[in-house]
Amino acid sequence: MIDRRSFIAGAALVALVPSLLWWQSSNTSKGTSPGMSRYNVDHLGSIVTEYLYIGNPQALDMLCNYALQRDGNGLYAATWIDYVAARCGECADVRAARGRLAAFVGDRTGMRREFAAALAAARDDAERQRIRTIIERSRQ
Numbered sequence: 001m002i003d004r005r006s007f008i009a010g011a012a013l014v015a016l017v018p019s020l021l022w023w024q025s026s027n028t029s030k031g032t033s034p035g036m037s038r039y040n041v042d043h044l045g046s047i048v049t050e051y052l053y054i055g056n057p058q059a060l061d062m063l064c065n066y067a068l069q070r071d072g073n074g075l076y077a078a079t080w081i082d083y084v085a086a087r088c089g090e091c092a093d094v095r096a097a098r099g100r101l102a103a104f105v106g107d108r109t110g111m112r113r114e115f116a117a118a119l120a121a122a123r124d125d126a127e128r129q130r131i132r133t134i135i136e137r138s139r140q
Contacts, residue, residue, distance in 0.1 A: 049080065057084050057093035061134050064100045074104050092121040092131050100138045 045066045051059035060081060067077040078101055085094045099114030115135050122128035 052080050052084055055084070055087045057088045057091050060084060060093050060097035064097055064138075068100060068104045074101060077101055077104075090117075090121065092118045092123070092127055095121055096131050096134045096138075099135070103138060 044062070048059050048062045048066060052063060063080055064077055067073045067080075077097070081094060081097045081101060084097075088094065095114050095118035099111045099118060102108075102110035102114055118131050118135070119128060122131050
């Protein structure tokens with residue numbers, strides 16, 4: 001024998017699931033909306049800092065996107081740039097990141113100087129092209 005109240009309550013819950021899923025997917029703070037939610041972006045930021053911590057200077061480009069464009073946090077970006085520079089030296093990626101930071105604070109002369117130094121510090125044509133791409137994207 002089936003308990004009627006339990007059956008009706010179970011059927012009501014099953015009927016409620018699609019509307020709850022729709023509500024969750026339409027709320028961008030839940031992390032399930034199409035595209036990048038705040039959770040996904042913050043998770044990306046933590047992964048980028050992990051790459052920087054282990055000494056991967058190429059992650060500075062993504063850090064600048066995260067810290068400067070999303071948060072407008074130049075101090076955070078400057079701290080990580082200095083950390084990577086101390087660990088890896090003044091390589092092309094560090095110089096490009098310093099150029100992006102100079103552009104962020106409005107120092108056009110410093111930006112041009114750092115971008116020129118980044119191109120000069122590139123080890124080969126492939127890295128030089130990658131740095132040019134970073135420079136072009138930062139000017140948009």
